[in-house]
Amino acid sequence: MAEWNSCADLTKRPEFKEGVEKYNELLENGRDPFEYMLSMQFDLQLALANKSPEHNPRPDELETIGQKFNWLRENKQAFDDEYREVIDALPGMSTPEKDRSAVWKRWKTKYNDIRSKTFNDLSEDELKELKFELTDSFHFFMNMFFALDMDAREMFIYYFVKNAENHRRATNGY
Numbered sequence: 001m002a003e004w005n006s007c008a009d010l011t012k013r014p015e016f017k018e019g020v021e022k023y024n025e026l027l028e029n030g031r032d033p034f035e036y037m038l039s040m041q042f043d044l045q046l047a048l049a050n051k052s053p054e055h056n057p058r059p060d061e062l063e064t065i066g067q068k069f070n071w072l073r074e075n076k077q078a079f080d081d082e083y084r085e086v087i088d089a090l091p092g093m094s095t096p097e098k099d100r101s102a103v104w105k106r107w108k109t110k111y112n113d114i115r116s117k118t119f120n121d122l123s124e125d126e127l128k129e130l131k132f133e134l135t136d137s138f139h140f141f142m143n144m145f146f147a148l149d150m151d152a153r154e155m156f157i158y159y160f161v162k163n164a165e166n167h168r169r170a171t172n173g174y
Contacts, residue, residue, distance in 0.1 A: 010128075046059075100114070
């Protein structure tokens, strides 16, 4: 099991209120919050590259297919690790560690008990932890778009057209 990092208390920090205010400010000023998030993530990647360039390449300097492949693969692996933490947090962190994996391990004694819990059974802090884990995975998901030089506008357009195609497929059979 992944080591548990308690993030629920982050909602008590000043940055949480600042995040709410920044989101509202961006909307009031007609700015795209998603574009702003991508910019924040890009800046984080630059800071990591400056601190440790041997382990963290700059996303804007990925030139070869091999460099882009490595970036995509490493971020996918990190995404997968964070996703595993989402699954681990899903039953609630008050659930004993040994039992949390019963959410997906059918052979465990607690399988039916864990899977029949409702979202309302989770405490407020457990819900926060779960949401922070998903947010962690989103960091690495955003990083993958940097390898293809995609911004929020392009991501939206590609998503929009692909979503329309998926609706067409769902309606007409795939």
